[in-house]
Amino acid sequence: MDAATRLLIEHECGKLPLLFAKYADDGDHAALRELFTADATYDRPFQPGYPFHGQDAIQAIFRDRPPILVRHLVTNVLVEAISATEARGTNYVVMMSNHAQIEPPQSANGIFVGGFEDEYRLVDGAWRFASRKGHLALHEGGTIPSFPPPTDEARGLK
């Protein structure tokens, strides 16, 4: 692969984690859905080990929760082109939010730092997430939320 092709792939894929953050923060779950391939998997940073399967299940996470005031700050976006249609990457995410009062500006309930291991695939002329595997590393303030495990149905397994 020549340097210019590699650069274009890395540039295009490198936008995906930023667009994911934008759509998540804007509450635009329909646009967020389109960032994923039809058969993508998504493993949440706050509950790794329970990947969600497919666009429907992934969209539902963001569609069916109450509105929150949240910012996902994305840094350290590294992309590696594997072929003309496949790439992978890693990135960090800093999450700050307020679930009670959603009219900005508000104070945040802690600063949470995690990240993703991503796989990207070119489908119908657009690069998309084939998989996102999240993790949580550190937090300053706040308490780590405790979710009940998602059902198989919610995870798109049934």
Place this chain on the structure above:
Amino acid sequence: MDAATRLLIEHECGKLPLLFAKYADDGDHAALRELFTADATYDRPFQPGYPFHGQDAIQAIFRDRPPILVRHLVTNVLVEAISATEARGTNYVVMMSNHAQIEPPQSANGIFVGGFEDEYRLVDGAWRFASRKGHLALHEGGTIPSFPPPTDEARGLK
């Protein structure tokens, strides 16, 4: 627009929010001024709704305040090329500062997370801000500063 042209525009415009942060943090108000078009507008994140008009009024914000120790961490820089001479974008900014003691390192008075909606224009061969519209979303620690509304004169309206 072909992919290479688009990439170059996005790359060049994507530097502007980082250069803005660099010049603001370095106290280089003259260089900061040159990032804006002559008729640009700038709406401050801590006081949205009172846009400043023109290079003189924008430069004066940074020139006429006491020196502070500040860092603007810029993330989530997304740029969309509209034409060969116009682009727009969004980005997040994390602001930390100490106004009392300016010799680094110092403790910060809170962590403030906001961002900008930007418009970029190619003028005389260089991409510049045609407008920056700031907002504040969340903060961890610290208190949101309360400014008196700027005068019309300060805002470049007279």
Place this chain on the structure above:
Amino acid sequence: MDAATRLLIEHECGKLPLLFAKYADDGDHAALRELFTADATYDRPFQPGYPFHGQDAIQAIFRDRPPILVRHLVTNVLVEAISATEARGTNYVVMMSNHAQIEPPQSANGIFVGGFEDEYRLVDGAWRFASRKGHLALHEGGTIPSFPPPTDEARGLK
């Protein structure tokens, strides 16, 4: 230098601060070593003024410390191509860590914001750090660690 060449150089060099963070956070001191030229210097953000000289001395900093849970969030990556084989740049780094408990997730001991002035050089077809000069600017929470000055031997001067 034409715009495409400049873009490629800035893209390649812009990855180096992110790879440095990745290898530091992953504890991969062997890969981190290879990001530097043989005669590179590295001046630590928490102890500027005592540059380490050469790949061996730089690798040893990361190899010989106890394992820690750490994240280096890299932002504001600006690169300026000087020639076909030389570039320079600046970037900010937010550091959060826990030295006592290293199994993620953990609470962090403060948020430290600093950065680097970098020089990059093309050696054997790969861009590398010729020098990294760190500084610390602000912190929220935590206390600034106090290290004894490194020996000349540790710094690669003997």
